[in-house]
Amino acid sequence: MASTENRSEKNTRRESIEQFLYRLLKEGKVDAVLVPKRHPGGNIVSPVLISEPSQIKGTDPLAPVQTVNAASIVKELVKEPVDKKIAAVLRPCEVRATIELIKLKQLSDESLLIIGYDCPGVYNVKEYMHGIENREDKEAFTEEHIHDFLSGDGDLVRESCRFCTYFTADSADVDIAWIGVEPPGIIVAARSEKGRRMTGGMNTGDKDAPTVRKETIGKIEARREKRQKSGIDNLLDLIQPCIRCYNCREVCPLCYCKECLLEPEKMGYTSERYLSRAERKKQIRMPVDTLLYHLTRINHMGYSCVSCGICEQACPMDIPLGTILHVFSKKIQSLFDYVPGRSRDDELPLTTFREEELSEVEDV
Amino acid sequence: MEKKLKIVGFLCNWCSYAGADLAGVSRFQYPADIRVIRVPCSGRVNPLFILKCFQEGADGVLVSGCHPGDCHYQEGNYYTRRRMMMLKDLFCFFGIDKRRFHISWVSASEGKKWADVVTAVVEDVGAALRGSEKQ
Numbered sequence: 001m002a003s004t005e006n007r008s009e010k011n012t013r014r015e016s017i018e019q020f021l022y023r024l025l026k027e028g029k030v031d032a033v034l035v036p037k038r039h040p041g042g043n044i045v046s047p048v049l050i051s052e053p054s055q056i057k058g059t060d061p062l063a064p065v066q067t068v069n070a071a072s073i074v075k076e077l078v079k080e081p082v083d084k085k086i087a088a089v090l091r092p093c094e095v096r097a098t099i100e101l102i103k104l105k106q107l108s109d110e111s112l113l114i115i116g117y118d119c120p121g122v123y124n125v126k127e128y129m130h131g132i133e134n135r136e137d138k139e140a141f142t143e144e145h146i147h148d149f150l151s152g153d154g155d156l157v158r159e160s161c162r163f164c165t166y167f168t169a170d171s172a173d174v175d176i177a178w179i180g181v182e183p184p185g186i187i188v189a190a191r192s193e194k195g196r197r198m199t200g201g202m203n204t205g206d207k208d209a210p211t212v213r214k215e216t217i218g219k220i221e222a223r224r225e226k227r228q229k230s231g232i233d234n235l236l237d238l239i240q241p242c243i244r245c246y247n248c249r250e251v252c253p254l255c256y257c258k259e260c261l262l263e264p265e266k267m268g269y270t271s272e273r274y275l276s277r278a279e280r281k282k283q284i285r286m287p288v289d290t291l292l293y294h295l296t297r298i299n300h301m302g303y304s305c306v307s308c309g310i311c312e313q314a315c316p317m318d319i320p321l322g323t324i325l326h327v328f329s330k331k332i333q334s335l336f337d338y339v340p341g342r343s344r345d346d347e348l349p350l351t352t353f354r355e356e357e358l359s360e361v362e363d364v
Numbered sequence: 365m366e367k368k369l370k371i372v373g374f375l376c377n378w379c380s381y382a383g384a385d386l387a388g389v390s391r392f393q394y395p396a397d398i399r400v401i402r403v404p405c406s407g408r409v410n411p412l413f414i415l416k417c418f419q420e421g422a423d424g425v426l427v428s429g430c431h432p433g434d435c436h437y438q439e440g441n442y443y444t445r446r447r448m449m450m451l452k453d454l455f456c457f458f459g460i461d462k463r464r465f466h467i468s469w470v471s472a473s474e475g476k477k478w479a480d481v482v483t484a485v486v487e488d489v490g491a492a493l494r495g496s497e498k499q
Contacts, residue, residue: 165445235458281421294417295458299411299451328457332450350450353442355433361449364426364466364484 011184012062012139013146017089017117017176020202021259026053029198030113031032031084031305034073035059043132044125047073049086061089064139064145064157067324069310071253080106085198087113091122092152092169093308096341098251099171100304103348106256116169117176120149121161124313131156148218152223160309160322163227170342174199179227180213180222211328232327236292239324241291241317242301248311248321249297254304257325262293298328303349305329368398369489370486372417373482376406379430379471383446386475392468394479395486398426405429407440411451414465424464428481431469441469463492 021239024030035049037059045063047070049148050056069093077086090098095116102109123131123145135141148154153162161167169175173195177187188204190196196203232238248257249262260266269277269290278284306330309322375381381402385393398421406429417425425446429441432454455462466488468481 001421121381168374211408234464282452289419292412292419297413298454300414302450302454328454331457335450335453336446350443350446353439353446355442358445358449361445361452362469364468364481364488 011218012143013178013184013186014062014142014180014267015137016184017061018056020176020186021059021087021089022053023116023202024199026193027193029085030087030204033059033089034070034077034085035087036070036090038062038063038088042138043129049077055188059089060139060142061091062120062146063236064120064122065125066091066122066158066308066310067125068251069097069253069308070079070094071101072251073255074098074112075101075107075253075277078112078258080110081108085111085113087198089114089117090169090172091119091121091166091308092116092166092172093306094253095169095172096166097304097308099304099341099344100254101256103253103346104256104304113174113194114172115174115176116172118169118179119161119167120146121157121164121167122154125155125310150220153237158212158309158313159320159324160307160312160326163224163326164307165221165224165228166306166341167359171343177213179204180188180210180216218235219259222299228330229327230322232324235324236261238278239290239294239319241319243317244287244290247314247317251310251314252297252300252301253308253310254306257300260294267293294324301325302329302332303336306340314359369423369486369493370421371398371426371485371489372411372422373400373426373428374400374403374406374409376401376408376429376436377402377404379434379469380406380428380478382472383428383470383474383478386472386479388475391456391474392475392479394482397423397486397489398482405435405437405440406444407435407437409444409448411447414451418460418464423493424466424485426466426468426481427469428470428478431471432472446499461496463488483490 020031025033032049034047034049038045038046045065046067055093071088074088095114098114101107126170132138132141133198142169173192174188174190177189181187186203190203305325307326311325312320312322316323338346338349375384384400407429409427414425429444430436432441433443435441452465454464455465466485470478470481
């Protein structure tokens with residue numbers, strides 16, 4: 001495990017990030033910061049909107065747990081234009097989901113500063129709570145996790161993180177890099193015009209500079225690419241336990257429709273219809289249409305899905321939704337050479353077209 | 365005699381539906397296994413319609429619209445093309461033979477092409493179903 005004996009005497013990466021965020025708020029560059037912070041109770045870390053600089057103490061974006069995909073919170077926070085400037089400190093999957101939401105015109109980003117950071121991956125809440133329950137030093141747990149991340153990802157880490165190759169936040173306005181940097185060092189780099197304007201004077205160099213960083217990132221990517229599945233041949237078996245509780249829809253940052261065609265009352269049938277269907281098909285599994293439910297979701301989310309795996313964490317029946325969504329969406333995205341959240345300039349694949357393309361679609 | 369298939373055809377009002385009409389007027393012969401649903405534009409076809417068809421027991425689905433570039437609404441079928449391509453790519457994951465789902469572009473003057481398309485689709489869907497019965 002990581003060498004953490006002398007940790008109390010040295011600063012940690014967490015504290016370096018803390019200092020940066022403190023300055024950002026104190027110097028009035030932003031009016032509020034949305035950032036994961038440890039609850040006073042000590043175990044869970046979840047997003048907190050902070051407007052008083054002193055409250056930055058205790059924020060912990062690196063803690064390996066994600067209660068919600070914070071893009072959902074950002075969507076709620078800036079659903080309409082606001083006068084104040086808000087910095088959102090987001091994991092790369094959350095950055096990408098936020099950019100998808102901007103493109104989908106679901107939030108107003110004029111006042112929003114997206115700060116991303118290198119993500120060491122997370123545990124699902126259950127595993128995280130189990131791991132940290134009896135630990136005195138909560139920060140040591142994070143440090144050990146980071147050590148594992150750099151050397152090979154633990155088995156208990158969320159499946160979506162174990163195959164994630166987008167663990168750096170290249171499309172954020174400002175990005176906090178620490179991979180390949182000697183702790184407690186961090187590199188703060190503006191990646192957009194807005195980032196440069198709002199954090200002027202606080203940047204600490206180009207994060208791509210250290211070659212160690214590039215090498216480490218390459219190694220982690222290669223390791224994780226190997227874990228990616230290219231197909232699923234037993235989808236029906238996998239989703240069999242589905243009770244259509246709608247959790248996956250509720251937690252998905254990209255499910256944004258105000259009116260959803262999957263509402264229970266829209267998916268249900270009259271009593272007579274159930275019976276006639278059962279008669280015609282000999283039998284129908286109840287609750288009905290779980291396959292249709294998931295296929296519709298995949299069809300709707302597929303091109304924008306950032307594979308954060310929050311749906312898998314929310315599933316009470318332990319359906320491997322993270323893997324299912326990843327396999328399907330990767331197929332869809334590769335068809336249009338689209339990477340969700342890669343850039344604000346990439347057009348959403350289904351709202352655009354090229355005149356000369358896909359001629360193979362006509363096959364008769 | 366071979367069992368009749370149930371194939372659902374979504375035809376756009378401006379090209380394919382008129383093409384099918386022309387096939388009828390010109391008395392071109394084609395199998396009667398297709399049930400036609402007229403839509404204002406092939407862009408009206410929600411992928412969910414197709415999933416629903418299969419769920420409710422359709423043997424095959426055909427979506428037919430104007431040729432790319434000839435859409436009555438300028439660009440509706442370009443969007444259809446992307447959407448349908450995406451859906452088609454997913455079929456391999458949930459056990460529906462790709463040959464049961466087809467897309468074609470038939471203009472109002474292509475009565476003969478319509479008859480040929482339906483003949484080919486019926487053959488393909490039949491082959492796909494026979495293949496799955498064998499297994």
